[in-house]
Amino acid sequence: MGIKEALEAAYDASMHAYAPYSKYHVGAAVLLDDGSIIVGSNFENASYGLSLCAEAVAIASANSESRLHNIIAITIAGGKPDNDGRAMLTEIPCTPCGRCRQIIKEVSDVMDKDIAIYCLHQSGYRRYRLSEILPDAFGPNNVA
Template identity: 55%
Template sequence: MTEHATRLVAAARDASRNAHAPYSRFAVGAAVMLDDGTVITGANFENASYGLSLCAETVAIATASAAGRLRDIVAIGVIGGAMDAEGRATGTSPVSPCGRCRQVINEAAQMGGRNLPVHCAAAEGDAIRTYTVSELLPDAFGPADLGIR
């Protein structure tokens, strides 16, 4: 496991503590690393109108984009787990991004010209599974298909 993976997973775990997940009771935290080492985090934010909910990965990537740093993302970490009575994520099974988030991550990867590593971990424990965006979403549709680089 790389130092970057460990750092991103730790930041994602911290971010998951801010999850607003009263409906699913499943907290997710994400962290993106920029090319200068800056880490930006996000937590899932659910809404009573379920379709309006935001995933942690999307929040983190959108925050990087709002700062003008979308093309600077070099790696992503994500954790998740069922919430305990205090609202903390629990569990030892690593989670990976949902399909929608895989598409959002692919957009960031293509805009930055990188096949980003995505470090997936559980809320608890040391296990980290690392995938590339192309492993999580093979033959992805993205900006390059529209002639945008």
């Protein structure tokens, strides 16, 4: 499996978002170097600040399978839900929030790699590099 399947997996994972407060469904998928995919969806909480983003869930799930070092890309799909709960994509892609960029930074530095981030939108996807959307970031090397 490759990026195309990871993009579809992120889109499908948005259907499983638990987002009763924002009503904004996000799915994420990390693509591993052996082609396998691990997904996450946003998981909100009545205490709003405790909510988890889809990207964080997917990355933490990969870590819980000892696969953190195998992540080569992350894909993201977000939007208001359609009747099936999948994100209705717009022309503006759902990009990682600041906190998730920092989480992706941790993975990037652990792997000594500039992780590719693919964000779905209505007519395709945009590809970013972490260094592009979080330049001069604080990371593990700062506290080493």
